Each structure stands twice: as structure tokens, then as C-alpha cells.
Amino acid sequence: MSSTNFPPLKNDLILRVCRGESVERVPIWIMRQAGRYLPEYKVISSQHSFFEVCRTPSLACEVTLQPVRRFDLDAAIIFSDILVIPQALGMQVEMIANEGPCFPQPLKTPEDLNTKIDRTRKASEELKYVYEAITLTRHTLDGQCPLIGFTGAPWTLMSYMIEGKASTTMSKAKRWLYSYENESHDLLTVLANFTIDHLVEQIAAGAQIVQLFESHCACLTPDLFNRFSLPYLCQIAKGVREKLAQREIPSVPFILFAKDAHFGLHDLAKSGLFDVISLDWTITPSTIRSLRDENSTLTLQGNLDPCALYSSKENLEKFVQEMLEVFGTQQYIANLGHGIYPDMSVDNVQWFIDAVHLISQEMNKNK
Numbered sequence: 001m002s003s004t005n006f007p008p009l010k011n012d013l014i015l016r017v018c019r020g021e022s023v024e025r026v027p028i029w030i031m032r033q034a035g036r037y038l039p040e041y042k043v044i045s046s047q048h049s050f051f052e053v054c055r056t057p058s059l060a061c062e063v064t065l066q067p068v069r070r071f072d073l074d075a076a077i078i079f080s081d082i083l084v085i086p087q088a089l090g091m092q093v094e095m096i097a098n099e100g101p102c103f104p105q106p107l108k109t110p111e112d113l114n115t116k117i118d119r120t121r122k123a124s125e126e127l128k129y130v131y132e133a134i135t136l137t138r139h140t141l142d143g144q145c146p147l148i149g150f151t152g153a154p155w156t157l158m159s160y161m162i163e164g165k166a167s168t169t170m171s172k173a174k175r176w177l178y179s180y181e182n183e184s185h186d187l188l189t190v191l192a193n194f195t196i197d198h199l200v201e202q203i204a205a206g207a208q209i210v211q212l213f214e215s216h217c218a219c220l221t222p223d224l225f226n227r228f229s230l231p232y233l234c235q236i237a238k239g240v241r242e243k244l245a246q247r248e249i250p251s252v253p254f255i256l257f258a259k260d261a262h263f264g265l266h267d268l269a270k271s272g273l274f275d276v277i278s279l280d281w282t283i284t285p286s287t288i289r290s291l292r293d294e295n296s297t298l299t300l301q302g303n304l305d306p307c308a309l310y311s312s313k314e315n316l317e318k319f320v321q322e323m324l325e326v327f328g329t330q331q332y333i334a335n336l337g338h339g340i341y342p343d344m345s346v347d348n349v350q351w352f353i354d355a356v357h358l359i360s361q362e363m364n365k366n367k
């Protein structure tokens with residue numbers, strides 16, 4: 001299937017927002033919009049394992065389309081996972097029902113870098129199934145809305161590869177940062193280079209926006225963030241643009257989600273390397289205003305507390321109104337502050353999406 005000649009785009013709201021153009025209503029998509037809160041996803045996941053869905057382009061395409069068939073979303077995000085990169089580098093990853101990801105043989109000591117990961121592997125060969133899923137989905141979407149590609153950032157991937165599963169303290173992974181500094185940088189560099197290639201290949205295959213997930217900043221000190229996360233986030237944003245230019249592929253908007261990195265947001269905004277910064281729900285209105293002051297071309301994304309979707313429709317509407325008043329209706333993409341949870345009501349998700357559209361349209365009219 002060709003990764004050119006895609007159907008024309010009928011809804012380019014998010015792309016216009018990212019270019020700083022004015023829009024009639026605020027666009028919205030939701031992190032983890034494809035997933036277990038949808039009955040149609042549960043049918044597929046009862047028949048196929050999680051990574052089987054990721055690895056089968058027709059299934060990944062189907063699951064990507066499920067939420068955009070049901071709701072008036074302004075973007076689709078390809079169904080995949082950040083942990084396809086450790087797998088591509090040779091590590092085994094299992095998805096355990098109701099628990100999450102598990103690495104049976106995590107990295108324990110720096111010697112494991114020579115035996116448990118294969119640095120000669122290439123994204124273009126190992127992750128072809130992601131690129132095929134993207135090209136197929138872009139054709140099948142038929143221009144309904146843009147398709148987002150994504151990847152995990154180096155520190156988040158490194159922490160999974162060492163912890164082997166979700167952890168509240170991340171103490172095993174942080175031990176590496178404090179006691180094996182050079183080896184930590186070595187691993188982060190391998191991951192950053194692989195991530196650059198994975199994003200470039202997704203864009204070459206048809207992704208129209210990309211998002212980088214640095215989900216594990218909560219356990220970092222500002223100093224650890226500045227040494228082991230920030231430089232790699234910047235290296236990836238630069239590296240992707242350089243490689244796209246070498247291959248004469250047009251660049252696409254770059255979204256960064258550094259969850260809980262409140263101490264790093266100002267440097268990230270000032271760097272000018274990210275078109276969009278996605279915010280979690282802990283960020284205050286005054287920080288939001290100061291980020292806008294620091295970089296006038298920056299688009300912001302976020303940041304409703306996912307648990308607000310448990311509230312009544314009236315309260316949800318109030319939360320949406322407040323969020324739109326803080327962010328404004330321009331240079332802004334509405335989203336949750338993190339992924340949606342499996343027990344959330346489909347009706348409230350629908351109401352969240354529709355409320356963002358309706359209220360922002362009203363606000364624009366009354367300007």
C-alpha cells in the first residue's frame with residue numbers, strides 16, 4: 001500500500017492550531033482513546049492478545065478507528081505501545097491482564113547492556129508492522145481527521161526496562177542514574193537514536209502529527225530531569241527534523257508530553273523545539289499563562305483530570321468551561337491530563353468531546 005496519495009483531509013483543525021492559525025472551535029482528542037472503556041475494543045481484546053493487535057495492521061487499524069467512528073474526535077492515534085521499542089531491541093515484554101506490562105528479564109546491571117539488548121537492530125526492519133498499520137489506517141480514515149503517531153521517551157523506556165513493570169518509586173531505575181551514570185547515558189543514547197528513527201518512519205508511513213511520551217518524570221528531581229531526560233527530549237526533536245529534511249519528507253507538528261515535569265516546563269517551552277506541550281492536571285492556571293508568555297508560538301494541550309469524567313454532566317460541563325477559560329480557544333488542543341481509565345462511561349466521554357466543541361464555539365462567537 002502506498003504511503004503517498006492519501007485521501008484529502010476533511011478536518012484539519014488540529015493542524016491549523018499547530019500552525020498558529022485561528023480556528024472556529026477547539027479541537028480535541030483523548031490519550032488512550034482506543035481501549036478498554038469501549039465495548040467494541042473489549043470484543044477484539046477477548047479474541048487477540050494485546051501485542052497481537054499491535055502487530056497485525058488490520059487489527060491495529062480497526063482499533064484505531066473505533067473511537068473516531070463513535071465520537072466527533074479531531075484526531076486518531078495509531079494503536080500501538082511505547083514498549084514496542086524495548087521489544088524491537090530484543091527484550092521480551094508481556095502484557096498481563098489487569099496488571100500491565102511485564103519484562104520477564106529486566107536489565108539488572110550494566111553488563112546486561114551487552115547481552116539483553118541488540119544495538120544493531122533497526123526500527124525500519126523491526127517495527128515495519130507499525131508503519132504498515134499507519135499507512136493502512138491513513139487510507140481507511142479517508143481524510144476524516146489527522147492520524148497521530150507516537151513513541152515513548154528514553155527515560156520512560158529505560159525505567160520500564162530496568163524495573164520490569166510499573167513501580168511507584170522507580171528505585172531500581174534511579175539506582176542506575178546515581179551509580180552507573182555513564183552506562184545510563186549509553187542506554188539513553190541508544191534509545192534516543194532508536195526513537196528518532198521510529199518517529200521518522202512513522203511520519204514517512206503517513207503519521208501527520210507525532211507525540212513523545214515522557215510519562216515517568218514524577219520520580220525525578222529537577223537535577224535528574226535536566227541531566228537524564230531533557231537533553232534527550234531535545235535531541236529527539238532536533239534529530240527527527242534533521243532526518244526528515246535529509247529524506248526530503250515534510251515535517252509534522254511535534255507534541256511533547258512530559259508528565260509531572262512541572263519543574264522543566266519553562267525550559268521545554270523556551271527551547272522552541274516542540275510545537276505543542278501537553279500538560280497534566282497538576283499544572284496551575286498561572287503556569288499555563290506564563291508558558292504562553294515565554295513562547296508566543298507554542299500550542300498547549302491538556303489537561304482535564306481524567307477522573308473528572310466520573311462527575312455528572314452538569315459538573316463536567318462546568319470543568320470544561322473553566323478549562324477553556326484558562327487555555328483560551330486558540331493555540332490550544334483539548335485533551336485529558338493523562339490517559340482515560342477503563343471504567344469510564346462512554347456517554348461521559350461523548351459529552352466531554354461535544355462540550356469542548358460547543359462551549360468553545362460559543363466563546364468564539366461572543367468574542
Ligand SMILES: Cc1c2[nH]c(c1CCC(=O)O)Cc1[nH]c(c(CCC(=O)O)c1C)Cc1[nH]c(c(CCC(=O)O)c1C)Cc1[nH]c(c(C)c1CCC(=O)O)C2
Pocket residue numbers: 030031032033034035036045050077078079080081082083095097098099100101150166213215339
Ligand atoms: C506508559 C505507557 C505505556 N503505553 C503508553 C504509555 C505512555 C502514556 C502513559 O503514560 O500512559 C502509550 C500508549 N499505549 C496505548 C496507546 C494507544 C493509543 C491511544 O489510544 O492513546 C498509547 C499512546 C495502548 C494501550 N496500552 C495498554 C493498553 C491496555 C491493554 C489492554 O488491557 O487491553 C492500551 C489500550 C497497556 C499498557 N501499556 C503501558 C502500560 C503502563 C499499560 C497498562 C496499563 C494501562 O492499561 O493503562 C505502557
